[in-house]
Amino acid sequence: MKIVKPDPSGISRAAELLRKGGLVAFPTETVYGLGADAFNKKAVCRIFEVKKRPSFDPLIVHVASIPQAVSLWSDTPPLALRLMKKFWPGPLSIVLPKKPAVPDVVTAGLETVAVRMPDHPAALRLIRAAGCPVAAPSANLFGYTSPTAARSVAEDLGSKIDLVIDGGPSKVGVESTVIKIEGGRIVLLRPGGITVEQIEKASGRKVRTAARSSKLESPGRMKSHYAPRTPLVLIGGSSAAFMKKLEKLKDERKKLGRRLKLALISFSAKPPEGLFSATEVLSPKRDLYQAATRLFQAMRKLDKMKPDVIVAEDIPASGIGLAIADRLLKASAGKTGWNGFLRLTQRLK
Ligand code: TXA
Ligand code: MG
Numbered sequence: 001m002k003i004v005k006p007d008p009s010g011i012s013r014a015a016e017l018l019r020k021g022g023l024v025a026f027p028t029e030t031v032y033g034l035g036a037d038a039f040n041k042k043a044v045c046r047i048f049e050v051k052k053r054p055s056f057d058p059l060i061v062h063v064a065s066i067p068q069a070v071s072l073w074s075d076t077p078p079l080a081l082r083l084m085k086k087f088w089p090g091p092l093s094i095v096l097p098k099k100p101a102v103p104d105v106v107t108a109g110l111e112t113v114a115v116r117m118p119d120h121p122a123a124l125r126l127i128r129a130a131g132c133p134v135a136a137p138s139a140n141l142f143g144y145t146s147p148t149a150a151r152s153v154a155e156d157l158g159s160k161i162d163l164v165i166d167g168g169p170s171k172v173g174v175e176s177t178v179i180k181i182e183g184g185r186i187v188l189l190r191p192g193g194i195t196v197e198q199i200e201k202a203s204g205r206k207v208r209t210a211a212r213s214s215k216l217e218s219p220g221r222m223k224s225h226y227a228p229r230t231p232l233v234l235i236g237g238s239s240a241a242f243m244k245k246l247e248k249l250k251d252e253r254k255k256l257g258r259r260l261k262l263a264l265i266s267f268s269a270k271p272p273e274g275l276f277s278a279t280e281v282l283s284p285k286r287d288l289y290q291a292a293t294r295l296f297q298a299m300r301k302l303d304k305m306k307p308d309v310i311v312a313e314d315i316p317a318s319g320i321g322l323a324i325a326d327r328l329l330k331a332s333a334g335k336t337g338w339n340g341f342l343r344l345t346q347r348l349k
Contacts (some may be wrong), residue, residue, distance in 0.1 A: 001158045003150055006122035006167045015129035017162050023047060025139040025153045026126050027167025028118035030091045030175045030193050031146040031296070032153050033062065033136030034161065035126070038072075044105045044135050050160045053142040058108040059135040060093050060176070061115045064127040069115045072133060074099050079203060080181050086202040089119035091176035091193025106135045116176050122167040138175060139164075145228055145299045145331070148173050152300060173293035174323045179207070191323040193292075224333035226296075228303040228310060230263070233341045234332040236314040239269050245338065246271050249311075252342065260345060263307040265298050265328075267291060267315050278305050288321045295324055299331065308348050311341065 004010030006027070014024045018035060021043040025034050034051065036043035038061045048055055063069045066084050070076045073096040080094055098113035107113050115133075118124065127134050138146040139153045139161075147153045150166035177192035179199065186207045188196060196207045235245060250272060264276040268286045271279055280298035282291035302310050312332070317325040329336070335344055 001154060001161055001164060003154065003164045003166050006125070006165050010165055011122065011125045011129050014126055014163055014165055015131075018043075018126070018130040018132065018134065022162045023050065024126070025150070025157065025161055025164040026120075026123050026134075026136070027150070027165060027170060028062075028120045028123045029089075029170060030118070030172045031148050031170050032139040032150065032164075033118075033123070033134075034139035034153075034157065035062065035134040035136040037130065038106055038133040038135040039101070039103065040132075041103045041105050044103060047135065047137065048105075050157060051137060051140070051142050053137065055105075056108050057137075057142075058110055058114065059106050059137050060178075061102070061106060061113055062123065062127055062134045062136050063115055063117050064124045065117065068127075068133060069094075069117065072099055072102055072113055072115055073097060077181060077184070079184060079186070079205075083179075083181075083199065083202060084117070087194050087198070088117040089124065090117070091119070091172050091174075092116060092199075093176045093178045093192075095178065095180040095189065112180070114178055120167060122165055126165065143225055143227060145226055145296045145303075146175060148293075148296050152297075169293075169297075171293060172289075173295055173297075174320070174327060177323070180210075191326050193320065193323065195319045196322065197319060225330040226327045227331040227333060228299045230303050230307055230310050231335060231344055232265075232299075232310040232312055232328075232331045232333075233344060234312050234314055234328050234336045235341070236337065239267070239313075242266070242313050243269055243272070246275060248338075249341070250275050252345075260309060260348060261305075261307040263302040263305060263310045265295075265302065265310060265312040267313050269313065276311075277307060278302055282315075288315070288319055288324065291315060292320050292324050295327060309341070309344060 093116040148170040172193040178190040264279045
């Protein structure tokens with residue numbers, strides 16, 4: 001796999017590869033994407049193979065303009081136009097009924113297609129130079145933490161893809177918000193870089209949350225996802241309460257027998273001495289945007305140290321915090337609270 005700079009020669013090489021049916025990883029403001037020409041079914045199938053992604057999980061199509069998005073949908077309601085004008089380029093994916101020309105492999109057989117215009121100059125130049133919409137999931141192995149740096153893409157997929165454009169670290173750090181527009185209603189399928197509050201303000205409408213339906217409407221909403229390989233336990237509560245629980249953990253740990261190696265992802269608080277072998281503080285000044293930017297790198301870094309457990313402090317679920325809290329919960333695969341922690345550590349002994 002080659003790593004190229006987002007300069008004219010790097011971009012034209014990547015665009016050429018896309019046109020020939022190759023796979024190219026590219027930077028966006030949210031996370032790195034693994035792109036293929038959205039109209040090349042074979043290339044899109046390869047994305048699923050390389051990522052080990054189940055074929056029922058639809059892809060987001062990336063465009064470089066509003067008209068290019070409109071050309072993929074059978075009908076574009078005024079509400080969608082208003083949101084695109086307000087938030088594009090940016091981390092908002094809009095799901096609407098697709099034109100028949102959009103291949104079924106892209107949408108996993110759904111009648112709708114998710115489209116977004118990324119806010120990254122290299123991504124936009126690539127899409128323009130390729131001359132086609134680019135279908136792209138996050139450039140990680142399915143279920144694993146999304147990559148926010150070219151290096152992380154190389155770690156996950158290095159031997160299986162042709163090229164990565166290194167555009168530096170992703171500035172948002174969590175994936176795009178996915179919404180579906182249906183009969184004038186806005187339904188949230190995945191919280192992300194554009195907040196519910198921003199969408200409600202711009203649209204003048206309430207954003208509904210999709211029911212935790214039996215139907216796999218958006219597999220990003222499945223229980224275990226965005227997860228490190230190390231078991232992760234999510235601990236809720238305020239910062240002060242969190243500190244108290246950490247002290248309690250210190251006592252519990254004495255009872256645990258074998259010395260377990262614990263790592264911590266905290267929002268802002270520093271843990272008591274001697275408890276964790278590694279700590280990642282997401283934002284000492286409690287800035288949710290900074291926390292979002294650092295989240296996935298923090299998970300990857302701690303994962304590499306191979307601790308027995310990663311303990312993560314829950315994040316206030318408002319604004320972009322909703323997206324961070326969602327990713328942490330999915331990474332925990334339901335292991336939450338002290339009981340979750342104790343159950344897990346009992347098993348590890
Ligand atoms: O920020 C992002 O969205 C990144 C960058 C690369 O653009 N992409 C990304 O793609 O996160 P991916 O494939 O990892 O997640 C896409 C999510 C999935 O949960 C998928 O189920 C949902 O979007 N999705 C895509 N098309 C859909 C559709 N037609 N209906 C409902 N959900 C859809
Ligand atoms: Mg993904």
